[in-house]
Amino acid sequence: MRSEILTILRKAGGEYISGAYLAEKLSVSRTAIWKHICALKEEGYDIDSKSRNGYRIISSPDLLTPGEINAVLATNVFGCVIKYYKTVSSTNNAAKLLAQQDAREGTIVVSEEQGNGKGRLSRCWFSPAQKGIWCSLILRPPFLPQEAPKCTLMAAVSICKAIRSLTGVQVGIKWPNDILYNGKKLVGILTEMNAEMDRINYVIIGMGINVNVTVKDMPVEIRNTATSLLQIIGKKVSRVRLLCAILAELENEYEIIKAAGFAPILEQWKKYSVTLGQKVKVIGINETFYGKAVDIDDYGALLVDTGEKIERALAGDVSI
Ligand code: BTN
Numbered sequence: 639m640r641s642e643i644l645t646i647l648r649k650a651g652g653e654y655i656s657g658a659y660l661a662e663k664l665s666v667s668r669t670a671i672w673k674h675i676c677a678l679k680e681e682g683y684d685i686d687s688k689s690r691n692g693y694r695i696i697s698s699p700d701l702l703t704p705g706e707i708n709a710v711l712a713t714n715v716f717g718c719v720i721k722y723y724k725t726v727s728s729t730n731n732a733a734k735l736l737a738q739q740d741a742r743e744g745t746i747v748v749s750e751e752q753g754n755g756k757g758r759l760s761r762c763w764f765s766p767a768q769k770g771i772w773c774s775l776i777l778r779p780p781f782l783p784q785e786a787p788k789c790t791l792m793a794a795v796s797i798c799k800a801i802r803s804l805t806g807v808q809v810g811i812k813w814p815n816d817i818l819y820n821g822k823k824l825v826g827i828l829t830e831m832n833a834e835m836d837r838i839n840y841v842i843i844g845m846g847i848n849v850n851v852t853v854k855d856m857p858v859e860i861r862n863t864a865t866s867l868l869q870i871i872g873k874k875v876s877r878v879r880l881l882c883a884i885l886a887e888l889e890n891e892y893e894i895i896k897a898a899g900f901a902p903i904l905e906q907w908k909k910y911s912v913t914l915g916q917k918v919k920v921i922g923i924n925e926t927f928y929g930k931a932v933d934i935d936d937y938g939a940l941l942v943d944t945g946e947k948i949e950r951a952l953a954g955d956v957s958i
Contacts, residue, residue, distance in 0.1 A: 656692035787938035796887035810912035
């Protein structure tokens, strides 16, 4: 009911809509409308009420509710279904459950806060309420399981482009999936997959984006290594607009991969990479090696020239 009231008020574009009109349109009493308006004001919506004219929306809070996202989203498939939480342990885990229940490709899970946000390599991901984008996207790509890392690279490119075009912040990608600004981490991506030998059942792309996190919000131990858009630009960024921009980029890049293959994404990844050309230490699953990061192959593996041979890292962590 509240999202329907908001839709009508938004469509009116700042004009007053009478309580009687809303009541008739939504088949409830005027008192019920008034109660919903009070609740919306409690949630942070600035709604002006005038006894003769009715209600007029002045501004909306920066919440990642389906209503707020749908008012901005311009995609065909990504974000078609939005599962919204005020708090959840991990959006990736919630998305996995949905994917196992046959959720459609493009379904997203968003939460204002995560109680137990997961990072790569069993790390925790700090996810304070209403300060970032903690979101997971369900994909059902027609790739072989060994091609799944392409989804991570695609996500990194899409997020990088959306941040650059919306905020002008010149972020770069550190292999395999960190987005950095001035060496500090702004975004982490956790891709999880469920597959059989020859086909992927689903891929979950989990994105953690530090949008309006202040230095004070951050635990002391990550203050030197992590940053946020607020800290970089000095002013708040609309989480709704950024998420919608990311979903639009993701949908576009995903269509490109399916129609034209992975090469165009790989080219863009290389353009934004802060890893290629650098001396790196690669901490792989079974071994650690040093060398110069020279390229990335068609499967998203990092190629490192150790001086003796070219090592191929498919997973793990690199420090520059
Ligand atoms: C990393 O370690 O760099 C990856 C961090 C990924 C965090 C995101 S936040 C949304 C999604 N849900 C999770 O539990 N993790 C990912």
